[in-house]
Amino acid sequence: MKIAIVGPGAMGCLFAAFLSKSKEELWLLDKDKENASRINEIGISVEGVSGAWHAKIKATANAQDIGKADLILIFVKSFHTKQAVEQIKPLLQENTKIMTLQNGIGNTEIIAELAGENRVIGGITSEGATLIETGKIRHAGRGETIIGTLDGKAPVEIRSIRETFNKVGLETRMSRDIKGLAWSKLIINAGINALTAITRLPNGKLTEFEGTKRILRDAVTEATRIAKRKRIKLIYDDPLAKVEAVCEGTSANISSMLQDVLKRKRTEIDFINGVIVRLGQELGIAVPTNKLLVDLVKTIESSYKWSLPAKSSIPKV
Numbered sequence: 001m002k003i004a005i006v007g008p009g010a011m012g013c014l015f016a017a018f019l020s021k022s023k024e025e026l027w028l029l030d031k032d033k034e035n036a037s038r039i040n041e042i043g044i045s046v047e048g049v050s051g052a053w054h055a056k057i058k059a060t061a062n063a064q065d066i067g068k069a070d071l072i073l074i075f076v077k078s079f080h081t082k083q084a085v086e087q088i089k090p091l092l093q094e095n096t097k098i099m100t101l102q103n104g105i106g107n108t109e110i111i112a113e114l115a116g117e118n119r120v121i122g123g124i125t126s127e128g129a130t131l132i133e134t135g136k137i138r139h140a141g142r143g144e145t146i147i148g149t150l151d152g153k154a155p156v157e158i159r160s161i162r163e164t165f166n167k168v169g170l171e172t173r174m175s176r177d178i179k180g181l182a183w184s185k186l187i188i189n190a191g192i193n194a195l196t197a198i199t200r201l202p203n204g205k206l207t208e209f210e211g212t213k214r215i216l217r218d219a220v221t222e223a224t225r226i227a228k229r230k231r232i233k234l235i236y237d238d239p240l241a242k243v244e245a246v247c248e249g250t251s252a253n254i255s256s257m258l259q260d261v262l263k264r265k266r267t268e269i270d271f272i273n274g275v276i277v278r279l280g281q282e283l284g285i286a287v288p289t290n291k292l293l294v295d296l297v298k299t300i301e302s303s304y305k306w307s308l309p310a311k312s313s314i315p316k317v
């Protein structure tokens with residue numbers, strides 16, 4: 001099997017490093033030429049919960065170098081999914097599968113629309129990673145990966161992907177309901193990501209302060225109301241208890257949205273709390289906390305050039 005990973009962020013590098021342990025041919029596709037050649041040169045160094053180890057990786061900025069692939073993992077930010085699918089079109093052959101484990105809602109739909117429903121493998125992962133610099137990541141947390149197809153069937157290709165993932169140490173199982181999976185992850189991200197990005201706290205601190213605890217609870221309750229109205233079946237019974245448990249289980253994690261804000265980058269807010277706000281309007285369900293979180297994160301994103309560094313003195317007015 002030939003595997004290509006698109007997007008050399010923290011999670012893309014983590015999965016590339018693990019999958020490099022398999023006997024499959026593996027490529028990392030990066031739209032940045034310099035970054036790709038640097039990774040080619042130095043590989044990926046991992047430190048953290050899986051120990052300190054190094055993986056040699058073939059990386060390129062040119063999709064033609066890869067040729068036809070059997071499995072493509074999309075790990076770009078959700079607002080770049082469309083562009084990534086366009087970029088990988090030369091890699092597609094009849095049975096190529098495209099997998100997304102990205103945060104948020106909407107990625108499977110984008111891939112299905114541009115490349116065909118039968119190619120899509122959706123899912124979620126509870127592995128956690130932080131990008132330290134090019135070719136260097138921290139494996140911040142371990143957890144299972146759950147994958148499935150849009151029609152709930154389990155063709156031979158997906159079973160062999162599960163096997164490959166498990167062999168290299170990425171604990172993986174299958175589900176027949178990837179919509180339920182995506183929403184189960186969405187509710188976790190809706191409770192944690194924006195709030196950490198605004199407060200600049202690691203995940204675990206959110207449940208230690210009355211204010212953040214209450215806001216997290218309200219964001220999760222609103223998101224759960226939407227999921228219920230849409231008859232989504234979540235993979236846990238008590239959403240609030242689950243989100244609080246994820247905060248504790250990933251207590252030292254810098255959430256992906258906080259990582260973006262610290263790097264002054266665009267965030268995935270539109271694909272997370274933004275989805276709740278849009279659906280709230282559509283379904284006539286009030287979601288004021290999610291609306292506030294979206295407004296604040298969007299303000300942060302569009303005001304990087306005015307925001308003061310952490311240790312600056314108070315400016316004279």
Ligand code: PAF
Nearest residue numbers: 192250253254255256257
């Ligand atoms: O986006 C993230 O950072 C992760 O999905 C999660 C679960 C919030 C842990 O940090």
